[in-house]
Amino acid sequence: MKTIESLLISKGDLDRIYVGRLKLFLWRSLHNSVNVMNPLYPDFEERQIRSGVLRVADVETIANSNGMEMVLSKLGKGTSLFDRHGAFGERNWTYFEIPEGTEIPSGLIITKDSYNKRFNATHYSISPNYDMPKIKFLMLLDQLAKNADVQKKQSSHG
Template structure:
């Protein structure tokens, strides 16, 4: 597996260099489709758009790695964006919060889905990147990623703003349907 931490520059520039900008939604390109974020109902969270910042136990003794790379710099936790390619024939992806292009990808009663409507404004500093098709879920995977290294606190603020933008877009769509 190839991987690269983006310490200087930004993730969007990396994807421009590999001619993959069409896979990116950002502050310059509003979301042109509906996406869904799966959230566990038995694990309360501050914001369902937050990735796992640390590894977590999924079964007794079995751990899932963190969704993002976090490094402590002078007492402050920073996310260092990481792009990776599983093998030479697979596409480059970036670590981040998982999304899918359809709901109900995970089976079971402990899941709920947050709809991210088409037209949602993406805050400056984060990207939504189309990854690849996931055959196990019969869905296309997307990731919410920081565009550059930033503090965990700053990334959370941007994800909070994205959640506000999601709610605004939902209201806009709902109000338009009543006309």
């Protein structure tokens, strides 16, 4: 099975791979105008971010031969994260923290993508490590959000 992890290993890009326990703090930026069930869910469809400006979907989905919606595993495609709180400012944004030590569920991978000068932060992505049913991807993101909350509570009491 092809995975993002095996692709990065084959390229020698081991420093871009985060599986198992997270070794740094990351933040998901959420605009106050957007309501989501889980702050870690990506955009599955393109959306208008302002008049005449469309934002492409964060992930690509297809229907398999049985009609099941699948999320394709692609490097750099997934839920966006930054390694700095407040990357977009504080006025219209909230931030969901994934603290160091958070367990990343098997099937997900967090990859270090690139440094963004505009935001003075490095961009990371939460992606399916391999093509998987959308329902499974959502379930794994739900588990990651729970794991982050547990880690936050442990860190604040530890």
